[in-house]
Amino acid sequence: MFNSGFNMRKKMFFKNLGNIAVFGLCVTLVCFVIYGLGGYAATQIGLTSTDYFQDNRSSSGPPPYALSNANFGVMQVLLYAALLCSSDVVSAVSIVDYTEQPKLFSCIFGEGVANDIVSIILFNTVEHLQSV
Numbered sequence: 001m002f003n004s005g006f007n008m009r010k011k012m013f014f015k016n017l018g019n020i021a022v023f024g025l026c027v028t029l030v031c032f033v034i035y036g037l038g039g040y041a042a043t044q045i046g047l048t049s050t051d052y053f054q055d056n057r058s059s060s061g062p063p064p065y066a067l068s069n070a071n072f073g074v075m076q077v078l079l080y081a082a083l084l085c086s087s088d089v090v091s092a093v094s095i096v097d098y099t100e101q102p103k104l105f106s107c108i109f110g111e112g113v114a115n116d117i118v119s120i121i122l123f124n125t126v127e128h129l130q131s132v
Helices: 002-015 017-044 074-084 090-095 102-131
Strands: none
Touching (some): 002 102, 017 074, 017 102, 074 102, 090 102
8 A cells, every 4th residue: 555655656746847846946046046146245235244243331342252244255155045045845745635635745845855955966066166
């Protein structure tokens, strides 16, 4: 019984491979670009500065938790964007019942798997380019 259910899910997965590729690959790449550009813009206009966290109490010198200005390079921002573009679909898969909506279940599950794979590849690529 388990084997026949697994074969049906596998068939539905490959039947919806086009939808899975669009959501898992294209949307992940779009999120990576948006997060990368947004993060880089935030660092350029000074939103990552720790000057906002200065203590206003009168004392000599900065408080012990105040750091210098945190300037991130392009590669550090892209590494962070690669981490952010991965989404977790466990809660969505747990809500959808395969027997009632097999196409939706296979699309959500496949998108989650493809999304994780693309995010890992993006992270490793940026990490490799950073060391070059």
